[in-house]
Amino acid sequence: MNRTKKILLALLIVFIAIQFIQPAHNKAVQVLPTDFAKVFVVPNNVQSVLQNACYDCHSNNTNYPWYSNIQPMAWIMARHIKNGKDKLNFSDFGSYTSRRQISKLKGIANQIKDDEMPISSYKMMHKNARLSKEQKDLIMDWMSRTADSLSVNN
Numbered sequence: 001m002n003r004t005k006k007i008l009l010a011l012l013i014v015f016i017a018i019q020f021i022q023p024a025h026n027k028a029v030q031v032l033p034t035d036f037a038k039v040f041v042v043p044n045n046v047q048s049v050l051q052n053a054c055y056d057c058h059s060n061n062t063n064y065p066w067y068s069n070i071q072p073m074a075w076i077m078a079r080h081i082k083n084g085k086d087k088l089n090f091s092d093f094g095s096y097t098s099r100r101q102i103s104k105l106k107g108i109a110n111q112i113k114d115d116e117m118p119i120s121s122y123k124m125m126h127k128n129a130r131l132s133k134e135q136k137d138l139i140m141d142w143m144s145r146t147a148d149s150l151s152v153n154n
């Protein structure tokens with residue numbers, strides 16, 4: 001066997017070996033009472049954008065595509081989900097202090113405005129997560145208004 005073949009064989013063995021190390025899935029059995037949609041009266045069109053474009057990384061329930069079982073995809077995804085949930089978890093939203101809720105609502109509007117979220121690698125694989133101008137305006141507007149109404153009450 002020449003050198004190139006040996007390297008390829010070694011890579012193949014590593015690729016197969018890492019398939020056996022799978023991170024735990026982010027799958028909750030029930031929707032918590034602290035879920036965003038239970039804490040606020042969220043219009044259907046707003047909720048469906050959040051569900052399609054954000055909940056995979058920002059809730060306790062990820063909709064896993066088929067390739068999520070292939071390494072190293074599963075690790076990359078698990079990392080996005082962990083970091084995403086640490087910063088913003090729609091399933092836990094009701095447990096945040098109102099100050100934190102206001103700051104997250106404004107943060108969501110800003111991330112959409114700056115086109116930072118959903119992250120681009122995700123948009124490549126998820127057509128539903130590529131938001132139209134109307135969808136962006138809808139989310140920004142609703143998030144800002146909700147943040148303002150909380151600010152008035154607190």
Ligand code: HEC
Nearest residue numbers: 053054056057080083084087088107108111117118119122
């Ligand atoms: C593929 C995973 C993924 C998707 C889908 C996604 N996010 Fe994120 N999001 C992340 C990660 C990872 C971070 C943390 C980034 C960092 O630490 O720099 C983050 C950070 C954020 C933050 C910053 C929170 C803070 O307080 O710092 C906001 C707001 C946010 N995302 C909103 C959204 C919204 C709204 C959507 C849907 C339109 C969305 N994200 C879709 C992964 C994702």
